[in-house]
Amino acid sequence: TTVAWIDASDSSNYTRSGTSLTGVTDKAGTFTMTVGGDVVTNSSTQNGLNVFDFDGTGDYLQSTTYASQVSSGNHWAIGVFRWENVNSNKDTLWSYETNGSPKRDYAISSGNSSAWPGELDLDGLSSNRISTTIGNAETWGSKSLTQNQYHIVACWFNKSGNQIGVRVDGTNAFTPVNDYDNSLQTNQELR
Numbered sequence: 231t232t233v234a235w236i237d238a239s240d241s242s243n244y245t246r247s248g249t250s251l252t253g254v255t256d257k258a259g260t261f262t263m264t265v266g267g268d269v270v271t272n273s274s275t276q277n278g279l280n281v282f283d284f285d286g287t288g289d290y291l292q293s294t295t296y297a298s299q300v301s302s303g304n305h306w307a308i309g310v311f312r313w314e315n316v317n318s319n320k321d322t323l324w325s326y327e328t329n330g331s332p333k334r335d336y337a338i339s340s341g342n343s344s345a346w347p348g349e350l351d352l353d354g355l356s357s358n359r360i361s362t363t364i365g366n367a368e369t370w371g372s373k374s375l376t377q378n379q380y381h382i383v384a385c386w387f388n389k390s391g392n393q394i395g396v397r398v399d400g401t402n403a404f405t406p407v408n409d410y411d412n413s414l415q416t417n418q419e420l421r
Contacts (some may be wrong), residue, residue: 232258233299234420236291236309238271239279249273251282254291261293261420276310276380286315293420296329303389303413312380316340320351323383328415335360335414338383338396341367346375348403350385350396360387361394363409370396370403389413 233255245253251271254263267289274281284290299305311323318340325337332354341349348370349420354361359365375381375398385396387410395406 231300233260233297233350234258234293236263236284237247237254237394241272241280244414246271256420260297261295263291263420264294266290267308270374271296281312286317286321290421292356296417296419299326299414299418301413301416303410305414306384306386307381308384310380310382311375312378313340313346313375314378316342316344316346319343322351322421324421325351326414327421328420329416329417330415335418336385336387338385339367346377348374348396348398350394350404360412360414362411363405363407364394368394368396368404370398372405373398373401373403387414 236254237257241303243255243257244251249270249272251265251269253265253327267287269289270283272280274283293335309323319342321340326335327333335353337351339349339351340346350368352364352366383400387394389410392410393406393408394410396403
């Protein structure tokens with residue numbers, strides 16, 4: 231079941247003032263997103279489709295509520311992204327955060343403060359981790375994101391098959407890890 235679907239090409243799911251994005255409702259109907267900073271829309275396209283443009287100065291989308299996820303721990307997410315500038319090794323394409331402690335369950339982050347070699351960030355627990363092998367972060371050794379170029383980024387948490395992985399443009403970003411010890415939390419906030 232689709233939990234969230236953010237689609238910049240479907241204007242019926244967002245509001246704007248001029249080119250400034252003012253609100254987003256995901257197409258699955260789960261989340262209403264708060265817009266932070268000055269996210270621009272209806273000014274850039276990819277393949278003729280509108281995109282949201284975050285300029286890196288505090289721009290973000292964040293769900294206004296926490297929503298239930300599948301209790302099985304099976305989860306996947308996919309998106310089309312292009313980075314223009316990076317100013318922190320924790321700049322993210324997206325993340326899921328819990329209402330527990332630590333807050334973050336996982337994030338797809340830059341892993342560098344000036345480029346995007348990429349990393350999968352996981353919870354900051356010292357025990358009962360999502361993955362003992364990954365720990366806090368798995369760096370993408372095999373596939374990085376090229377600046378000013380669109381990429382398809384996907385991640386999966388396959389509890390049934392005991393595997394965690396990330397793919398960039400159809401290629402593994404790192405060798406999938408066969409160590410999915412503890413499931414993602416069932417109550418999540420999308421960022």
